[in-house]
Each structure stands twice: as C-alpha cells, then as structure tokens.
Amino acid sequence: MSVVGIDLGTLNTVIAVARNRGVDVITNEVSNRATPSLVGFGPKSRYIGEAAKNQEISNLKNTVSSLTRLAGRSLNDPDVQAEKDFVSAPLVDINGQVGAEVTYMGKKEQFTATQLVAMFLTKCKATASAELKLPVSDVVLSCPVWYTDSQRRAMLDASEIAGLKCLRLINDTTATALGWGITKLDLPGPEEKPRRVCFIDIGHSNYTCAIVEFRKGELAVKSTAWDRHFGGRYFDKAMTDHFAEEFKEKYKININENLKARFRVIAGVEKIKKILSANSVAPLNVESVMNDVDVRGMLKREELEELVKPLLDRVTVPIEQALAEAKLKIEDIDVIEMIGGCTRVPSLKARIQEFFGKPLSFTLNQDEAVARGCAFSCAILSPVFRVRDFSVHDMVNYPIEFTWEKSDDIPDEDTSLTVFNKGNVMPSTKILTFYRKHAFDLEAKYAKPEQLPGKTNPWIGRFSVKGVHEDSKGDFMICKLKARLNVHGVLNVESGYYVEETEVEEPIPEPPKEEKKDGDAMDVDSKETKDEKPKMRKVKKQQRKGDLPLSAGTASLDEATRNAAAEKEAQMIMEDKLVADTEHQKNELESFIYELKDKITGVYSEFASDDEKSKLATKLDTIEDWLYDDGEDASKAQYVSKMEEIRSVAGPIIQRYNDKIEEERQAVLKKQQDAAMAKQAELERQKRELEAKNAPPEKPDAEMTDAEAVKPDEVEEPSA
Structure with missing residues (x-):
C-alpha cells in the first residue's frame, strides 16, 4: 500500500512518498522532481504535465493552467477574471462553475475546473504508481490556506473522479509545519513555553504567513494571513510589461497583441528572474518573437527591484496581520522559516529580514517542503506506517x-x-x-x-x-x-x-465540611446525623x-454527476493509452524498416539470395513510402499489419541468420564445456600425483635372518 503526498501548485506540482524510513520526492517520466501543473488537449489525445509544457506555446488556446486558482470558483468572480492574464485557454461558465473551452479530438469540448484538476491528479497517480511499482489510492493533497468550503469540496470531488481517496486536504503552511516539527527531537514539553515559528511561503501566485506553536508531539496553528496576488508570476508580469514597452519603441512591435509572442517573452523573463537572484545583470534574447523579428534586451537587478517596488512595499503586510491575530510581538517569534520559489529573490529576503531584525532560516527545501509534509500527514493517517505520534491542530x-x-x-x-x-x-x-x-x-x-x-x-x-x-x-x-x-x-x-x-x-452533593479550629467547642455527633440518608x-x-x-x-457534486465525470475520465485515459500505444507501434515499424535496410546489406547478406534481397528491398520501400504518406495517421492495427507483412518476407532470412548464430553459440558453448572438462580432468590428475608424492613410505615385509630368529640370550650353552 502506498503513502503519497501531493503539493498541487499553481505552476508546478511535487509528489512525495513515505518509504525507506523517510520521505522521498519522486521524479516524473523525464526525471524532473516537479511536474508542470498544465493540462492540454490535442487532435488525438490530451497532454498533461511535461507533455503539455512542451507544446504550450504552439497550443496556447487548448492548454489550461492555474488549475488550483480556478477550482470551485464561478466565472464572474473578479479573481477568475484576473486569471485571464495568466490562462491562455478561453474560460467559460459551465452550470455555475468556471471551466475551459478547448478543441479536443477535432471538436469543441467544455471541461469544468474540477474535471481539469481530476485530469492532472490522474497524471500524478500514474507517475507515483510507475515509480513505486504499486497501485496508488490513498493521498494527502495540499491547498491554499484561504480556500473556502466550495473550493475544498471541488478538490475532494476531483480526487474522487481521479480514483484517489483523499485522506486529508491540508493547508500548505500546516503541511510545512508538520514536516518541520515531526523531525525535531528537542521541542519543549507540555508545561514549558512553546516554540513559536513563523512560516513564510511565497510561491508562484500566493503569499502565506502562518504562526505555529510547537510542543513535544504536537503543533497548533495560532494565526494565518495571506496575499493572494503576490508571487513569482507578478514579478514576471512586471518585467514582461517593461519589455513590451521597450520593444514598442525599439522594434515597433506590440507583443500584447499576439498571445504567443507574450508567452514567449514571459518564458524569457522567468529565466532572467532566476539569473538575477545570483547575478547583477541578465540578458533577454527571443528569436522570431513575432513578425519574424528577433528581440534583445538587458535588465539589471536594480531595475527589477524598481519594477516590483509596489510588490516589495507590501511584503510585510501578511506578517503584521498574522502577528496581530496571534497577539504576539516580533520578539516572541523564535524561528522565521522561509519556503517557496519566490523567497530566493534577494530584495524580498532583505525586506523580511529587516522587519524581524534577525536572520531568516532556510532549513527546509523551498520547493519540496509542502509535499514532504503532505507525505508525513498521509503516513500518520495510514494504518500501514508506524510514525511518531504528532497531533496537528489547524484553525x-x-x-x-x-x-x-x-x-x-x-x-x-x-x-x-x-x-x-x-x-x-x-x-x-x-x-x-x-x-x-x-x-x-x-x-x-x-x-x-x-x-x-x-x-x-x-x-x-x-x-x-x-x-x-x-x-x-x-x-x-x-x-x-x-x-x-x-x-x-x-x-x-x-x-x-x-x-x-x-x-x-x-x-445532593454535600458541601465540604469546615476544618475545626483551635478553641472551637467539642464536636458532638448526634445519633440522627449518623443514621440520616443522603x-x-x-x-x-x-x-x-x-x-x-x-x-x-x-457545493459538492451529486453522485450521478461525479460518476459521469469519472466515466468520462476513464474513457479519456483509454483514448490517451491507445494513442500512446499507436505512436509506439509506429515508431517500432519505422525502426524495423531502417534496421532491416541496414542489415540486408550487412549481417543478413550471406543468408539471402539475390531474389530474396530484391523482394525484401521492394517491400521495405513500399511500406516506408506508405508510412510517410497515408500511414502518418494510421491505426495501431494497420502498423501491426505492416510489420507482419515485412516479417513474412524477412522471416526466413532472419531465421537462417539466427540459426547460424545459435549454431555458432552452441559450438562456442561446447568448446567451452570441453575445455572446462579437460581442465577438470587435468586438475584431478595433478591432485592424484600430489597425493602419491606426499604419502608416507610403507615398510617392506623381509625374510627373517638367522640372527633375528634366535636371540643371544636364548642360545643353549654346551654342556661340560
């Protein structure tokens, strides 16, 4: 049984699993520890995670991002309207829920945000199963602390549609606190002053601050505050807007009029942001951004700080709110633990450190801390694992x-x-x-x-x-x-x-008797007092x-709707699998053609007559032409059929080659066996010779001499 924690982020998702007496973050199909939180749709199948990221720019209208920001919301919500700056697919209303309209398998389809989250969770489930080589069912999912009841219900519905049992939907900062505290062996006891930790999580789109008190074996969340519109993507937006103005003047192009051009620049400025975290200047180069124009730009760290000054000016607001709600002062905080990718920005760290007047702590992995906490929570709730007792009191x-x-x-x-x-x-x-x-x-x-x-x-x-x-x-x-x-x-x-x-x-409970004081008169028990009933x-x-x-x-989906969504998801999974199998079969056929073309003039040459070679070459050329013409979008069965056609011609040649190889292998094997037997016989002979050489000499049986036959003292003396 598996124990899996999933940190479902706006930009990336991290999957952690409890095993080997600890928690490991597992990698996806391309060995990345974080998977892009994207769902895309194509003419034949869906693209989820890495596959969606690879085709995002070329398939913007059919790729949906910001899944956790849309779940459980309505289209007319101002927050959802603001997401249109970051989501490239058109958003629509589906029975009161926000969803996306995409072109899937050649026709327009609409999927609710709940269905889209379920699709992504299906991918997470498959990734975890492939790594663990076990079926995955029980999970703990993270969610932003500001989620409402309807948003939480949407996440639970999505996990059910994906075939997952969500043991707990845990707040991001609570998961982080659990991961931090469960490994500490020096926490204060029940009667001692608790250790107070301020967790600051600044990710791609959210900024959350939580103040948590720790005692031995438990944590209690005392307050949380947040800024839902603060994070890495707002830094990217500020830089993108800056370069948009620069390119207008310098290259006479407006990237805001072209969605693909804007997304290309966003991808470029995201790299700049990371470079400027460690360097003072970074270049931007985007080839053929639009209208066949290549653009170049340069940004200094000071310029970036000026661009994001409105964000930096409000960086301490959630911390102040959290301290006020917890009725604590700055000096009451023992540790300030920082997580989230955006906390790598030097100016942001400097502002927070200046506010607290003490060093910040970075003991947790900034990208993986939430997922690890989720995995710990899942291990605590699962009957399979024995975990140190640790109570979690959220608020x-x-x-x-x-x-x-x-x-x-x-x-x-x-x-x-x-x-x-x-x-x-x-x-x-x-x-x-x-x-x-x-x-x-x-x-x-x-x-x-x-x-x-x-x-x-x-x-x-x-x-x-x-x-x-x-x-x-x-x-x-x-x-x-x-x-x-x-x-x-x-x-x-x-x-x-x-x-x-x-x-x-x-x-009736009796009032407590007063103690007798010195000088009081002697107590006299009356008989009626002794016999009196209560x-x-x-x-x-x-x-x-x-x-x-x-x-x-x-706000939860009714059973019929949830079952219908689960059936739809299962159907799409089968379609994705069929497309993947068909593509695999096509690649197999193409590889087989090239392999035979090479071998028929090489290792197979002596095993085929000229007629057979000619016949096979003609068959390979015919099928290769079909493969790159009519066979580009063929079915799996057609690729299998073409493979069989080739094998019917090439089979006898391959068989003769394999027979020869087997014959040679058997000859080599026999030669090795004969050599081994000869060596064994030689060893046996040498052993016998050695034994004979080292044996003690045997005493020979000799005839008795006259002197030995009669001893001197037994000789009779002659009589006188």
Missing part, C-alpha cells in the same frame, strides 16, 4: 454561521448563530439544539463575506431536518444536530437525533430517543 480561517426560519411557536427566537469562530481549532464538532414541532431547514454560510477571496458566494449548504413532530403532550421535540468542520476544512451536518427530558433522582433531588435529564433523517444540499 478556522473564516467564521461560519447557521441561519434558520423563526418558529411560529417561539416568537422571540434568534434566527442565526455563529457556530465556528475564526481561530477555533479544526477539526471541530458542535451540537446545535432546536425546539420544534415540524420539520425545518437551516442554512450554513460564512458570517463575514467581505473576508472571502474575490466575490465568493458565502453560502455553504442547506440542511433539511425530517421526522420532527410534537410529542404526545403537544410539546416541542428537542432536536439535536451534530455540525462538524472536518479535517478537510469542510462543513457538514453529520447527524440529527431527538431527546426527551425525564425526571430522575440524584443525591438528601435527594429531582433533576431533568435528556435521553436520546431516536434519529432524525437529514438531507443536505452543498
């Missing part, structure tokens, strides 16, 4: 209130209640109590719509409570509803039930009697 970023219609039976009843306040711990559960005689509805919405991103609809959901009726005495039914803001940051009314009040007797009182207690049926209407 509510927007206050949520419930509203309902006033009951005719309760004229002075309030009709709204803020249930989850900003700063409350998340996940969180609250029990709401209603006194009703009939079924009723309640709505959940954000209490302060002005705090939401763009012009987001503050509505979250409508919940209908059924099965409510007056009791046998004509009194109200006491209804209890369980409202939960879950680990994803999504609100639901999970269950409803009704209770009845019953009178029960319970002992005093009882009647109290009303609520007992659960039954469940109340609930129905909900939220």
